[in-house]
Amino acid sequence: MNVLAALPHPVFAGFTGAFEFIFSKQESSVTGGKKVGGIEQVLELAWTQTYVSLLALALAFVIAVPVGLYFGHRGTGELLAVGIGNAGRAVPELALIAFIAAIIGVGIPVLTIALAVLGIPPILTNTFVGVRQADRSAVTAARGVGMTEFEILRKVELPMAVPGIMTGVRGSTVNIVATATIAPLVGVVTLGDFILGENVYGTNGVLAGAICTAILALLFEFALAGLQRRLTSKGLRLQAQ
Amino acid sequence: MTSLAATPLAAVGEVGKGFIHERTGETLPCQARPNHLFCWDWATENIHRYGTPTLQQFELTVISVLIGFAIAFVLALLARRFRLLQWPLLAGTGILFAIPSVAFFLLLLPITGRGRETAIIALSAYTLQIIYRNVMQGLANVPESAKQAARGMGLTDRQILWKVELPLAIPEIIGGLRIATVSTVAIATLAVFAHAGGLGTQIYSEANLTFPTAIILAGGIAMLMALAFDVVFLTVQRFATPWRRVEAV
Amino acid sequence: MPAAEATEQSQGGASSVSYQGATKRYDDASAPAVDHLDLEVEAGEICVLVGPSGCGKTTSMRMVNRTVELTEGDILVGGESVKRKDGPRLRREIGYVIQQIGLFPHRTIAQNIATVPQLLGWDKDRIRARTAELLELVGIDPELSDRYPAQLSGGQQQRIGVARALAADPPVMLMDEPFGAIDPINRERLQNEFLRLQADIRKTILFVTHDIDEAIKMGDRIAIMHEHGKVEQYATPAEILMAPANEFVEDFVGADRALKRLSLMRVRDINLWKAPLARAGRPTSEVRAELDRPDVEVPYALLVDDRERPRGWLTARDLAGDTVPATADAPLGPVLETGDVMRDALADLLQGESMYAPVTDHNGAVVGILSVEIISEFLGSPEAKTDEHAAVERPRD
Structure with a gap:
């Protein structure tokens, strides 16, 4: 990491300590000699954050997609579906997490539910919109060839709604991963612990936490962008061009 | 593993202690009961504390969205002109x-x-994508x-850009500003971690973090x-x- | 049509358009889209560019206002090269109508029409007066001027599109399949309206279509293009129908050339049947006697009002009494005008499922009867097939 230290600009020098923190354990002033940081702890915290994020995302997905598909297929509840999306954006993550910690308690189950609550609106709204924007003539044709309503939903509307659903999942993931950063407030130790615990980890720890959190979030983003590409049917991709 | 950080959760045990009435020094009655959802007495007594943080939150949001809009708008015009820039x-x-x-801060x-300054940079950066896309x-x-026909x-x-394209894009542009502003209001609560004030200061403090009334x-x-903001837009x-x-017709 | 009269009627005048070896080559294509096109369009004429898709007709047209830039050669508008002005300035002097109309959804009808005058910096009063004048010209209620395009029907939008193109009184208009997106019945009406309008304004018009019938109906001259903008024949509609220059033109015009020639004629150009007219109150014996006369070929009499406007067909039951009743038993069916194009008149007859229809003059008074029989006799006559008939000039109002 001394490569960075060798750079002339003080800005780069500011990051060297953080990289040292990530790769090797450091002394801490408040832990009574117990060393903090290092790649093992970083990975452990990153894993916790990944784990709760995926759990919450899965929960949000299994709730939001069927509901969005159902309302989208019926063509009703637009106000509700879009309203939930708008309201969801307005919820301050910090207030939600703190509120849940103060009222319900701490731990992974509580956190998962809180994160899922933040993750549901984007998926629900985008699924709904995705189904509504599905080519209605294709749906009419499907009905014409004698598909049942469920078959229409599964074989016609769902594939056409995939891009919408994935857009929702990506938005939802951004919310969830970001909020999981402040999960230490509900007793779940994610990478955010470095950020929130300056007195333990020091400034280098805070910065290291920020770097690792950003990297983790971007890994999620890239993985989902790739998945979205793979899941979008080739026909729809061609149409979009 | 458990957190090594002295997170404000350490304050959990102090919930029962209650909040002291600022002027009279009495313990407010609803504070005696832990997990009491909302304490009106405390709220009316302390609402004035929220003035400055609310104003800060408002300023953070408005400034960030304005900067974000200015940059995203220019980027969009560049991308319209130079199509190769669209994807990057x-x-x-x-x-x-x-x-x-939080990480960005x-x-x-x-x-x-x-x-x-730090909070505004991060919040503006966050709004870019929303506004640019829209x-x-x-x-x-x-x-x-x-x-x-215009050509x-x-x-x-x-003239085509300013008289035809941009006026017709107003719905989407305002839609983007709406989403960006509403999201930024919510996220600006986190500005407390950048020491930039805002309503987060009334949540992320040792006394308030376990006190539902303050959080609500x-x-x-x-x-x-x-x-x-939503209504205004x-x-x-x-x-x-x-x-x-x-x-x- | 005397030229002097045409000049008198025109407002901003008309300019000739002259293609001089105009060529368009796109970078990515091996063959040029338009290859050395030479074409002279006289001032005040409608020149229709027609041909199969990809023949270069639209490219040829767009080179005039340089929405497609010339690669080689030149185009003169009113004797001046289009290359001498920058694109936007040139375009403000050339009217432009496209198939999708392209009205600005966010501007009112009046604002749409005012687009070019505003660009040219006209003052408000002049723009307002011009807008009112144009709305009247294209037959749109001035009350609609504050509406938005979405509030108008497709036909109304197309009229506004034409008004907008005429706003600054350009000497040349480019019309790219202007009626292509309109349903057949309204298209016919808009075509007729436009021909009437053109009779007043006498602009030079380049008109692109892929529909030979439309070309025959609208064009003073037709340029039939093959590919790369190669003109196979450039002539009046009658000449093209009488004497196709080659096999391509013959194929393109189609086997029903005689039928197409109906497009060249007006109802007044053919000998109509005499109409047995009957006013209410006239003794029925007189009417019956008239119907029996050998020169009357319609089996029914036509009920007319005081000004000889048709009211209905009288059946035998109507004539059973002593005097002609005030209302007729059988509905009137289609009514034609002397100015109607024959082809459209035939279509109206067939659509109305009637064998004959009264023909009225511009006051609405009956002047005769047109029947399917008259038309079929005309199509079967040697007159319809010989070249002599080419002498018939394109009829105009």
Whole structure:
């Protein structure tokens, strides 16, 4: 990491300590000699954050997609579906997490539910919109060839709604991963612990936490962008061009 | 593993202690009961504390969205002019969007330190993607025939942009501003981690973090502010696009 | 049509358009889209560019206002090269109508029409007066001027599109399949309206279509293009129908050339049947006697009002009494005008499922009867097939 230290600009020098923190354990002033940081702890915290994020995302997905598909297929509840999306954006993550910690308690189950609550609106709204924007003539044709309503939903509307659903999942993931950063407030130790615990980890720890959190979030983003590409049917991709 | 950090959760045990009435020194009655959802007495007594944080939250939001809009708008015009830039700009703003704000604030630590400036940089960066995408979408939705007719009638490229394309993109542009502003109000609550003030200060403090009334009050004000912005944008959009209010034949 | 009269009626005048070896080559294509096109369009004429898709007709047209830039050669408008002005300035002096109309959804009808005058910096009063004048010219209620395009029907929008193109009184208009997106019935009406309008304004018009019938109906001259903008024949509609220059033109015009020639004729150009007219109150015996006369070929009498406007067909039951009743038993069916194009008149007859229809003059008074029989006799006559008939000039109002 001394490569960075060798750079002339003080800005780069500011990051060297953080990289040292990530790769090797450091002394801490408040832990009574117990060393903090290092790649093992970083990975452990990153894993916790990944784990709760995926759990919450899965929960949000299994709730939001069927509901969005159902309302989208019926063509009703637009106000509700879009309203939930708008309201969801307005919820301050910090207030939600703190509120849940103060009222319900701490731990992974509580956190998962809180994160899922933040993750549901984007998926629900985008699924709904995705189904509504599905080519209605294709749906009419499907009905014409004698598909049942469920078959229409599964074989016609769902594939056409995939891009919408994935857009929702990506938005939802951004919310969830970001909020999981402040999960230490509900007793779940994610990478955010470095950020929130300056007195333990020091400034280098805070910065290291920020770097690792950003990297983790971007890994999620890239993985989902790739998945979205793979899941979008080739026909729809061609149409979009 | 358990947190080594002295997170404010250590304060959990202190919930029962209650909050002391500022002037009389009495313990407020609803504080005697832990987990009491909302303490009206405390709220009315302490509402004045929220004035400055609310104002800070408002300022953070407005300044960030304005900066974000200015940059995203210019980026969108560049992408319209130089089509090769479209993908890199989408990907670039996407990265800024995906980085959690808390992390973003502190990534700036060695560069801008902590404070309002830092929060505004991170929040503006967050809004770029939303606004950029919407402006691009708005421009893409302009009917090709209108552009073709405009060109055929002798409008210059600049006139086509300002007189035809941008007016017709207003719904999407305002839609983007709406989403960006509402989201930013919510996220600005996290600005407390950048030491930039805002309503987060009324949540993330040792006394308040376990005190539902303070949290509900701060969160509630933030959501009301978001709602107010939403209403303002919807109204502006309605008046800025009279042609969308008419009934088509 | 005397030229002097045409000049008198025109407002901003008309300019000739002259293609001089105009060529368009796109970078990515091996063959040029338009290859050395030479074409002279006289001032005040409608020149229709027609041909199969991809023949270069639209490219040829767009080179005039330089929405497609010339690669080689030149085009003169009113004797001046289009290259001498920058694109936007040139375009403000050339009217432009496209198939998708392209009205600006966010601007009112009046604002749409005012687009070019505003660009040219006209003052408000002049723009307002011009807008009112144009609305009247294209037959749109001035009350609609504050509406938005979405509030108008497709036909109304197309009229506004034409008005907008005429706003600054350009000497040349380019019309790219202007009626292509309109349903057949309204298209016919808009075509007729436009021909009437053109009779007043006498602009030079380049008109692109892929529909030979439309070309025959609208064009003073037709340029039939093959590919790369190669003109196979450039002539009046009658000449093209009488004497196709080559096999390509013959194929393109189609086997029903005689039928197409109906497009060249007006109802007044053919000998109509005499109409047995009957006013209410006239003794029925007189009417019956008239119907029996050998020169009357319609089996029914036509009920007319005081000004000889048709009211209905009288059946045998109507004539059973002593005097002609005030209302007729059988509905009137289609009514034609002397100015109607024959082809459209035939279509109206067939659509109305009637064998004959009264023909009225511009006051609405009956002047005769047109029947399917008259038309089929005309199509079967040697007159319809010989070249002599080419002498028939394109009829005009």
